Amino acid sequence: MNENLTIIEHPLVRHKLTLMRKKETPSSSFRQLLWEISMLLAYEITRDLPLQEVSVETPVCRTKAPLLSGKKLALVSIMRAGNGLLDGILELIPAARVGFVGLYRDEETLEPVEYYCKVPDQLENRLVIAVDPMLATGNSSVAAITRLKEAGAKDIRLLSLLAAPEGVACMKEAHPDVHVFTASLDEKLNDQGYIVPGLGDAGDRMFGTC
Numbered sequence: 001m002n003e004n005l006t007i008i009e010h011p012l013v014r015h016k017l018t019l020m021r022k023k024e025t026p027s028s029s030f031r032q033l034l035w036e037i038s039m040l041l042a043y044e045i046t047r048d049l050p051l052q053e054v055s056v057e058t059p060v061c062r063t064k065a066p067l068l069s070g071k072k073l074a075l076v077s078i079m080r081a082g083n084g085l086l087d088g089i090l091e092l093i094p095a096a097r098v099g100f101v102g103l104y105r106d107e108e109t110l111e112p113v114e115y116y117c118k119v120p121d122q123l124e125n126r127l128v129i130a131v132d133p134m135l136a137t138g139n140s141s142v143a144a145i146t147r148l149k150e151a152g153a154k155d156i157r158l159l160s161l162l163a164a165p166e167g168v169a170c171m172k173e174a175h176p177d178v179h180v181f182t183a184s185l186d187e188k189l190n191d192q193g194y195i196v197p198g199l200g201d202a203g204d205r206m207f208g209t210c
């Protein structure tokens with residue numbers, strides 16, 4: 001039981017994730033599934049956003065109805081694989097500001113190396129949803145979130161399609177204030193730092209590279 005972790009177990013999420021795991025699923029289908037699943041995940045990660053009643057005039061009468069209130073949202077893609085999750089979320093929250101943190105994983109050390117960072121202003125006043133499909137060692141996500149905090153972010157959630165127990169523990173240790181949302185907590189990492197059973201390299205699966 002980890003109070004910093006929410007596993008989104010909606011049947012549609014579980015179904016689409018299984019299709020994404022299959023190694024024979026081509027990039028085009030993988031991208032389509034990622035787009036669909038990211039909307040479902042966005043639905044869950046925003047479930048508790050505050051609302052306020054406003055007065056509206058329908059064609060029938062005047063009534064009170066809820067609108068989102070509170071902090072504005074910023075979505076931050078941890079590149080490059082984060083971009084695949086971003087598109088579907090933006091479909092649901094088109095007004096969100098968007099940032100990018102570019103990190104690649106040094107294949108020998110498995111440590112993240114930053115090559116790009118551009119984030120919206122006033123991060124301190126926003127709810128920041130960082131997106132990284134694979135929370136594996138956790139090193140990249142932890143580094144990206146450290147960078148977001150340096151830029152002022154105070155209220156941060158992390159959305160990962162898949163998480164390994166090692167990554168969740170690493171995040172909890174480095175950033176105990178960051179709540180992690182994922183579609184699955186997989187079994188472990190292998191010696192190459194891949195999530196097991198996982199789905200392989202998310203960026204490669206998305207873009208057909210390898």
Ligand code: URA
Binds near residue numbers: 136193196199200
């Ligand atoms: N990054 C990926 O894309 N896949 C993994 O399994 C681990 C890290």
